[in-house]
Amino acid sequence: MALIVQKFGGSSVGDATKIKHVAKRVIETQKAGNQVVVVVSAMGDTTDELMDLANQVTDNPSPRELDMLLTAGERISMALLALAINAAGAQSRSFTGSQAGIVTDSKHGNARIAEVTPDRIREALDEGDIAIVAGFQGFNRETRDITTLGRGGSDTTAVALAAALNADVCEIYSDVDGVYTADPRQIPAARKLDYIDVESMLELAAAGAKILHIRAVEFARRHNVDLRVRSTFSTDPGTRVISGKTGGENMEESVVSGVATDKSQTKIIVVGIPDLPGKAAEVFNVVAEAGANIDMIVQNTATGVDVDDKVSDISFTLPKGDSAKVVGALEANQPTLGYRELEVDHEIGKISVVGAGMRTHSGVSATLFNALAKAGINIEMISTSEIRISVVTDITEADAAARAIHTAFGLDSDIEAVVYAGTGR
Amino acid sequence: MALIVQKFGGSSVGDATKIKHVAKRVIETQKAGNQVVVVVSAMGDTTDELMDLANQVTDNPSPRELDMLLTAGERISMALLALAINAAGAQSRSFTGSQAGIVTDSKHGNARIAEVTPDRIREALDEGDIAIVAGFQGFNRETRDITTLGRGGSDTTAVALAAALNADVCEIYSDVDGVYTADPRQIPAARKLDYIDVESMLELAAAGAKILHIRAVEFARRHNVDLRVRSTFSTDPGTRVISGKTGGENMEESVVSGVATDKSQTKIIVVGIPDLPGKAAEVFNVVAEAGANIDMIVQNTATGVDVDDKVSDISFTLPKGDSAKVVGALEANQPTLGYRELEVDHEIGKISVVGAGMRTHSGVSATLFNALAKAGINIEMISTSEIRISVVTDITEADAAARAIHTAFGLDSDIEAVVYAGTGR
Numbered sequence: 001m002a003l004i005v006q007k008f009g010g011s012s013v014g015d016a017t018k019i020k021h022v023a024k025r026v027i028e029t030q031k032a033g034n035q036v037v038v039v040v041s042a043m044g045d046t047t048d049e050l051m052d053l054a055n056q057v058t059d060n061p062s063p064r065e066l067d068m069l070l071t072a073g074e075r076i077s078m079a080l081l082a083l084a085i086n087a088a089g090a091q092s093r094s095f096t097g098s099q100a101g102i103v104t105d106s107k108h109g110n111a112r113i114a115e116v117t118p119d120r121i122r123e124a125l126d127e128g129d130i131a132i133v134a135g136f137q138g139f140n141r142e143t144r145d146i147t148t149l150g151r152g153g154s155d156t157t158a159v160a161l162a163a164a165l166n167a168d169v170c171e172i173y174s175d176v177d178g179v180y181t182a183d184p185r186q187i188p189a190a191r192k193l194d195y196i197d198v199e200s201m202l203e204l205a206a207a208g209a210k211i212l213h214i215r216a217v218e219f220a221r222r223h224n225v226d227l228r229v230r231s232t233f234s235t236d237p238g239t240r241v242i243s244g245k246t247g248g249e250n251m252e253e254s255v256v257s258g259v260a261t262d263k264s265q266t267k268i269i270v271v272g273i274p275d276l277p278g279k280a281a282e283v284f285n286v287v288a289e290a291g292a293n294i295d296m297i298v299q300n301t302a303t304g305v306d307v308d309d310k311v312s313d314i315s316f317t318l319p320k321g322d323s324a325k326v327v328g329a330l331e332a333n334q335p336t337l338g339y340r341e342l343e344v345d346h347e348i349g350k351i352s353v354v355g356a357g358m359r360t361h362s363g364v365s366a367t368l369f370n371a372l373a374k375a376g377i378n379i380e381m382i383s384t385s386e387i388r389i390s391v392v393t394d395i396t397e398a399d400a401a402a403r404a405i406h407t408a409f410g411l412d413s414d415i416e417a418v419v420y421a422g423t424g425r
Numbered sequence: 426m427a428l429i430v431q432k433f434g435g436s437s438v439g440d441a442t443k444i445k446h447v448a449k450r451v452i453e454t455q456k457a458g459n460q461v462v463v464v465v466s467a468m469g470d471t472t473d474e475l476m477d478l479a480n481q482v483t484d485n486p487s488p489r490e491l492d493m494l495l496t497a498g499e500r501i502s503m504a505l506l507a508l509a510i511n512a513a514g515a516q517s518r519s520f521t522g523s524q525a526g527i528v529t530d531s532k533h534g535n536a537r538i539a540e541v542t543p544d545r546i547r548e549a550l551d552e553g554d555i556a557i558v559a560g561f562q563g564f565n566r567e568t569r570d571i572t573t574l575g576r577g578g579s580d581t582t583a584v585a586l587a588a589a590l591n592a593d594v595c596e597i598y599s600d601v602d603g604v605y606t607a608d609p610r611q612i613p614a615a616r617k618l619d620y621i622d623v624e625s626m627l628e629l630a631a632a633g634a635k636i637l638h639i640r641a642v643e644f645a646r647r648h649n650v651d652l653r654v655r656s657t658f659s660t661d662p663g664t665r666v667i668s669g670k671t672g673g674e675n676m677e678e679s680v681v682s683g684v685a686t687d688k689s690q691t692k693i694i695v696v697g698i699p700d701l702p703g704k705a706a707e708v709f710n711v712v713a714e715a716g717a718n719i720d721m722i723v724q725n726t727a728t729g730v731d732v733d734d735k736v737s738d739i740s741f742t743l744p745k746g747d748s749a750k751v752v753g754a755l756e757a758n759q760p761t762l763g764y765r766e767l768e769v770d771h772e773i774g775k776i777s778v779v780g781a782g783m784r785t786h787s788g789v790s791a792t793l794f795n796a797l798a799k800a801g802i803n804i805e806m807i808s809t810s811e812i813r814i815s816v817v818t819d820i821t822e823a824d825a826a827a828r829a830i831h832t833a834f835g836l837d838s839d840i841e842a843v844v845y846a847g848t849g850r
Contacts, residue, residue: 015481016478016481016482019482020482050501053441053501053505054504054505054508056440056441057441057444057445057505057508057509057512058508058509058511058512059512060512061508061511061512062507062508062511062512064518065504065507065508065511065517065518065519066504066508068500068503068504068507068519069500069501069504069505069508071500072497072500072501072504075493075494075496075497075500076475076478076494076497078493079479079490079491079493079494079497080478080479080482080494082487082490082493083479083482083483083486083487083490083491083494084482084483086483086486086487086490087482087483087484087485087486087487092490093489093490094490094493099569120569144524144545
């Protein structure tokens, strides 16, 4: 008998009809001879509605109470799913994060899972029940308070439970039937991947692909969880995320797995900063103290005739929402930092190409830059990791850039997928 | 320093503006030098909306999961109130029924409080916090499951916490500023009572007055909790419910405290049942097995010429919602019960007169019957307890009957309240 963890997102449990559909699907999984644990998010827009209520009461909600409020969302969806399953003739029981043994640190709003003690889940499974667990939430042992896990929390709950229960598979369900070579809404020629290696999945998630949250992927990699991305509304087997343990030998690494586009960032250029040792550190200390997460950083070559006059420009990107506070902090520190001016550009797009095969294949960056040159697209910034190359373009050119890259790497579905191995196609 | 428990009902926390108003009020109570525990119901129609969702999923919800679902309602309101209090500069923490130590039996949907272990509430109070507690909910120690307390649950939570914390006062807030001699919407001349003895309050609650739930009043009586009924939207001191301990000597019992009208019942007459020993028991066994709570019972004198032909009629009242199943059960058992026919009358009104002074004052029933006779109102059924007389009339005459009785006992506000003592008026 296999143990399967299935996670259903907010769009999958958005109303009573969808909840009954999920119930049917879960029962089928159990009837096929499996033990089933289901992790659910809050229904549709519930979390946003609860946030709205909080904002009507205060601009600055206390984190403990905000967590207490928001966790009502999953409580509603999990109870409704359990009601639907029981009404359809199977047995289920719902459990809050606390009841399911999701132990976290005490950082309200963005807690980290410290430990999972799923005794009650095991009991329920042993008694033949389907266990329904609230995603996104846990509790802290010392304060005995309820916490939430922040973005990607429900995916993380599912993977953490799968790891703690030593589940055979962890299936993440949404309204998309797998991981694609690019966002199909942006690039219609995008192909669904049957497999993707976990490192590439991590980079894609980090580069803005919304299909799986990076925390959940990290957790799956660390604990060798066999992760699958599937659609609630089809029987397609979806995409399997292959890690060391789960990969097997017949899986070759693909050179390029996919292209991700992120239009949610802002570029800030600190212009004319003295080219002295430690200046970059000073700049990013100021940024860090403002509480912003920065993404790409580029420092150009110094300009100037005389050594004493040498100045350079430092560019970096960060989430649009963080830009105002960072600009404020940099402006407040202009006298000590000694830069000439700030340029802020909200109109940028970041395109990333990800593939574990980049490690061993040369010529990937050449292919990328040639494709963009041929399309007449100007590159504003470049940054790379071992298995990723990201470029920044003007936001109006981002889609064209992504399409050109997708085609250049042979990812389009009407072209034979020569760079892929192990996709079963 | 006094310890005050304040309970706010759903209409008091119906939206963000009202929640902020309650927050202000609670903070004022704390600033006046008190420790404050606040018990809240779910916002406005939240519980009904959650029930609707459950009904969209199934006609027959499993009780454990329904409790899990419904308890989300108080979770939302308590967190919002805590957010509002914290935003206004005071300190508060919210607690679920389980966190507040409300231990119940395992009867989902209608659990009884078995024990209250409010350690976390005491800690919060000791640290200077206002403690916000979810009403209507608790948990069972054996199953470790969440339970709800059924009707009047939030009032009961407040009183139980007041008893366990040995609170000085338990204030029940709603949109009415106290206990009235009758429902002011029905009888505009109704007067607010400054005091009412707990036994009369119990009978009024049992007779259909909606101001306090009978379970909460019983709990207050048993544990000598000083209970007050007040309005969220005024500073009126409200009505104090006096029990043995809290009464003091300067309080004489009033002859009649109030008049309650209940139009939610149905009368069933079992016509022509053999007048044999044990027949009434047979009838009410059938009714009990159908799961209905009956209220008034009247058996008339037997009629018939010959002893062997003697038959009688048994009349009883019960909640309208229970009548269909009871009629079904009686019809199924007609052969063994041997009655001739059933008469069902949904169009009845029950008017009750309550007063602890009835024990020692004679002539109360004469005053009552004379008043109805003078008003030309026909009485269909009569039942009495030590401190209550109830009559059933046609539903179209119930309001007139209540007005006539209210006037006859001198309860109208433009008449001096001669039958009252200790009201301070």
